[in-house]
Amino acid sequence: MLTEAQLIQIRRHLHQIPELALQEIKTQAYLQRVIATLPQTYLTIKTSPKLPTALLVRVAGQHPQRTIGYRTDIDALPVDEHNELSFKSTHPGVMHACGHDIHMTVALGVLSYFAEQQPRDDLVFFFQPAEESESGGKLAYDRGLLTGEFRPDEFYGLHDNPDLPTGTIGCRLGTLFAGTSEVNVTIHGTSGHAAFPQKANDAIVIAASLVMQLQTIVARNVDPTACGVLTIGKLTAGTIRNVIAGEARLEGTIRGLTQEMISFIQRRVREIVAGVALTYHAQIDVTFNQGGYYPVENDPTLTANFIRYMRAADVDFQTTPPAMTGEDFGYLLSKIPGTMFWLGVDSPGGLHAANFQPNEAAIFKGVTAIRGFLCDRMTQ
Template sequence: MTLTEPELIKIRRHLHQIPELALQETQTQAYLKQVIATLPQTYLTVHEDPRLQTALLVRVAGADPQRTIGYRADIDALPVTEPTTVAFRSQHPGVMHACGHDLHATVALGILSYFADHQPKDNLVFFFQPAEESQSGGKLAYDLGLFSGDYQVDEFYGLHDNPTLPTGTIGCRLGTLFAGTTEVNLTVHGKSGHAAFPQQATDAVVIAAALILQLQTIISRDIDPTRCGVITLGKVNAGTIRNVIAGTARIEGTIRGLTQDMLLRIRQRVSEVAAGIGAAYNATIDVDFTQGGYYPVENDPALTQRFITYMQHEPTVTYQETRPAMTGEDFGYLLAKIPGTMFWLGVDSPGALHTAEFQPHEAAIMAGSTRFVAF
């Protein structure tokens, strides 16, 4: 039986009360299995993998399959304290669905419930994914081979809620929807010394300052101004006391770009600049990059054009072309391996994503489910 709007809202509110961090989503997975068990089972196969314990795959057998269509919904939460007094507020202190993954999972259940009751022509695979916010759950699943055999996916779809779009609005674009992200850590190795004798030391603080300023010129002078990139160095640690010259300094930051090629270009220049600054100041600078699965979300041209064309011409849908966002999403790794499309679902929240004030309008749940089912 297809889940009704009141049933979906009840499910979302229960999920909202049990938020769990990356790779800890045991209660969430158990509840998802409980809901799925209430659906007709004729066409369904539920699969778990002990190597990624909180992931859940559900296959819907098609009547005359020519392909397998994947649908991904992330299920983890964020280390955010929820201040609201609503009856369904988080019951886990310091953890909240501040990015709306409770809503993502509920929309997926709405879609799944329809096709459990109405056998599709093609096979469907629903991937309830752990660890999107950290730990690169999509990459973990792909690299472990979860999308093989009966669960091999030919094209993948997924949504992200958007607090700035009116409730139920579908947003999408050709090309990149979300930027890719890479963490960067830089460690400056100089030589400590007495504050009164700088000639006997190699001041890591001065070197770090020069490095930070020079790295900011990469975006303004090494990158095509018609394209987008960001370098943000958000954390700096150096020194122990005011009258001792620091021998080491550590800088932590993030790099963002709209294509993987852009990210690789920025990374190359960061390494080159660090080497140059190190040579100029007679110091060594270690550079460490960590990207994991947070590749740019680059939508497949043909599949995305088909999706957009449908949404533009469907009279019940309000469609809006959106600009690229510099936020990260690990669905980008899956789209780098399997063609597909990510789109926005408007939820008209008074608060932004990743804040304690994020409150999506629940009318978006049924809107997202029914519009994707129709597509």
């Protein structure tokens, strides 16, 4: 089994070679090199041209009753690292600012144990590309990578948490992460001279009205005890101060703890867009893109069992509230029952921040907790 010192060195190497979604070539190659150093007796390794940077490893069980899946994401973010470390990112403008280097290292630690100690059940470790964008989980599922002997009966995965103490496991029944959907709106007005507004149809005025009305959806249409978010984060319009803009574009995000909430907000956006278009005699196009970023809804039975083990084991466990962050593991959980949970890393910088710096002591604690849980699960 890989030692704590070895795992830290693995993590530091991964931290130096971050790659963006669907470009994880060096990362996959390094993962394969590490896995090649493990005993191969029980292992079957799978790659696929359908998703070239994905990597799956099956561990054959002694007397399998089920196949248990464990997923880790492998891509990084377009963030320029501000940490001054000896193992700082060597790829300018790209950083493991969400801690996927920690995720991968924990997975390798767990895999290394079962490569030596044959599990009772079959295990499938899924090193998934493109979590941060491009919906890698959905791509893998829809392209048939998780089929046959590589299809889990249940799926588990972690996300590191900078606000939890190092090594703490956090989880909850129900939704852990919100689902997210992009919303894009293009307003087609009529441009004209600023001195003759009556001859134009000002896309900026229409956009301003639309933004204000969209903000009433959560404020006035959503139950205050429910959770929904609609944020318009980008508005682009106009070229110069004395020309009335003929076109405007809004870009935003919708988030909800259930798919029903996301669908409801999308419907209200369409209705309001149609009303504003009629009011201002304009054409307004609206599109949504959710991809695989469904709500991460933990299976009630499997999650209750996970929490039971963590509370009984020598593990620091916390019940955590839901978060409005998104994760494409939600798509996999909509197809295969399972559980996502937090691993505390006590970082001074938050997720996606240029100074995100997780405490490496969390790695081995995470490996120990997950290894123990999987062994317990296989006795049931």
